[in-house]
Amino acid sequence: MTPFQGYPQAPGGFGFQAFQQPQSINQVQYVNGMESAKAYSLRPNESAILMDSNNPIFYHVQADASGYRTIKAYQFQEVHEDRPEDIYLTKKEFQEWISSIQNRKQNGGNIDESSKK
Numbered sequence: 001m002t003p004f005q006g007y008p009q010a011p012g013g014f015g016f017q018a019f020q021q022p023q024s025i026n027q028v029q030y031v032n033g034m035e036s037a038k039a040y041s042l043r044p045n046e047s048a049i050l051m052d053s054n055n056p057i058f059y060h061v062q063a064d065a066s067g068y069r070t071i072k073a074y075q076f077q078e079v080h081e082d083r084p085e086d087i088y089l090t091k092k093e094f095q096e097w098i099s100s101i102q103n104r105k106q107n108g109g110n111i112d113e114s115s116k117k
Helices: 033-039 091-106 111-115
Strands: 029-031 047-052 057-063 069-075
Touching: 029 033, 033 047, 033 057, 033 069
Parallel strands: 029 047
Antiparallel strands: 047 057, 057 069
16 A cells, blocks of 8 residues: 555555645747647637747637637737826926026016916
C-alpha cells in the first residue's frame, strides 16, 4: 500500500481519498491568425484566450457542452495614459501674477478680472 500524501492508510486498506479538482493552467497561448485559432482544440465547456503573434489581435474561443465552438476576434492597442494639464505655476509665473494683481489694485481695476481666463 502506498501512503496518501504522507499519511498511512487506515487498517483494512480504506484510506482517506480526497476529491481533487482539475487545475486549470492559465497560460498565454499564441496562434498565427484566425485559421490557427479555429484549429485550436478545446474540450466541451472550456474557453481560452489566444494571442495573435503577428497582429494586435486576440481571440476568445469557447466550446459549449456539446463541443460547438465560437470564436470572437478583438483588436487592441496600447493605452497611453493622458497627461494632466499643467495646472501649477512656476515661481516666475506666480510672481508675475501677483504683480499684475497689485498693478490692477493700484490702478483701481477689478481684481476679480485677473482670475478669469
